[in-house]
Amino acid sequence: MIRVVIAFYVLAIFLVSSGHGNVVPFRDNNIFPGCEGYMFVDDEVVIEGPFNEDCVLQFETQEDRILAFSVVDGDLIETASFLSIHDGIDSKAPVLLAENQKVLEVSNKDLPTTVYTTQSEAVIRFTNKKLTSNLKLKIQKAVRCAFNLGIDxxxxxxxxxxxxxxxxxxxxxxxxxxxxxxxxxxxxxxxxxxxxxxxxxxxxxxxxxxxxxxxxxxxxxxxxxxxxxxxxxxxxxxxxxxxxxxxxxxxxxxxxxxxxxxxxxxxxxxxxxxxxxxxxxx
CATH class of the missing domain: 3.10.100.10 (Mannose-Binding Protein A, subunit A)
Incomplete structure (x- = not known):
């Protein structure tokens, strides 16, 4: 699986495109001028810090899929003070919290902590609190997974x-x-x-x-x-x-x-x- 890595630096955001993710300017550059990014996630992307303060990044995948967010070699729960992941692109889109994710009983317990959207779009908002170390966020295209398919x-x-x-x-x-x-x-x-x-x-x-x-x-x-x-x-x-x-x-x-x-x-x-x-x- 090919990974696309994008480094977001303090003074500028360098946007990279490949077969697995096409990066284009943010759709509304008047909201956060100079600190925006949009990426279509066709498979998997990894974005690597340090990140700009107060930045907003938008992600989208195919319409009948959802997005999965996790941290490479880390724990997503520990990023709560640095960023928030929103379920959708609306200004009132709810924040996705790891502790609020549904737990499927037979899921692999060795998988990294992951939060899932309920739709094909999401936004990451970075706070003004500085990261103490570089952070690698993984964003993947995923399928929905129900608790069951009915009785038995x-x-x-x-x-x-x-x-x-x-x-x-x-x-x-x-x-x-x-x-x-x-x-x-x-x-x-x-x-x-x-x-x-x-x-x-x-x-x-x-x-x-x-x-x-x-x-x-x-x-x-x-x-x-x-x-x-x-x-x-x-x-x-x-x-x-x-x-x-x-x-x-x-x-x-x-x-x-x-x-x-x-x-x-x-x-x-x-x-x-x-x-x-x-x-x-x-």
Whole structure:
């Protein structure tokens, strides 16, 4: 992931643009003349102090996403006397406080303290209190993450600060679990690496089976993550002697967990009833 770093100095603000963030003049230069900045956050940006006193910086991401603010190698809570992060660009936009953020029970406790907007725009206002050290603020595009997707489900920021994973504990066949995720603007999970899989499994366990998006329904023997339309490349976790290589076998969908496959991948009939994991990525 490419990071864009902008240094804001006492006498001037140097604005840098790249493929991940386009910096243009602030939309209303009459409000804070000489101390304004605007950036569109397409992925992630890091702004590095020291910062101008009484400055205002505006950030925006795509309309159906939100913004996540954290501190690199530090604690966001400790910045409260130096800056305020506002949920929106209106002059009366509320201040986002770490202690007021909703806590999702299964979220990864090792993630940095992060505050989230409820919309696609935000403003940072710096106070006139001087920083005792350089500060690096990280601003990321993120997806919304609810407490759950209804009865018998649970959600959390399990892997990182910007994605969302939800488990549904209702047994359904594979096609129905796929549609359940889609109906909630998510996709059936696909595992890109061992770390992602281990974090998801740690959140909800492996005592029962969970559907993923990996299938070979399009071509027998060619396994494809349906959610991302990619083939497993650098990482697989098949149970020994799986998947089934018999011609025209009906074990066309991958689930993990349960008494047979435990934390490994197993190919089973798509008509099998199982729980599922949905995911949403920014």
């Amino acid at each position: 489900s649970q959600c959390g920021r399990v892997v990182d600060e910007v994605s969302c994973y939800c488990a549904t504990f209702v047994n359904r066949i594979h096609p129905d679990q796929t549609m359940f995720c889609v109906d909630h603007n998510m996709k059936l999970v696909s595992f890109e690496n061992r770390t992602e899989e281990e974090l998801v499994q740690a959140a909800w366990g492996t005592e029962v089976s969970y559907w993923t998006s990996l299938t070979d329904t399009r071509r027998d023997g060619t396994w494809l993550w349906e959610s991302s339309m990619t083939v497993p490349a650098d990482y697989t976790n098949w149970y020994p002697k799986r998947p089934n290589t018999a011609v025209n076998n009906v074990d066309d969908c991958m689930a993990y967990g349960g008494a047979t496959y435990l934390n490994f991948w197993g190919d089973i009939a798509c008509t099998t009833m199982a729980h599922a994991i949905c995911e949403a990525q920014p």
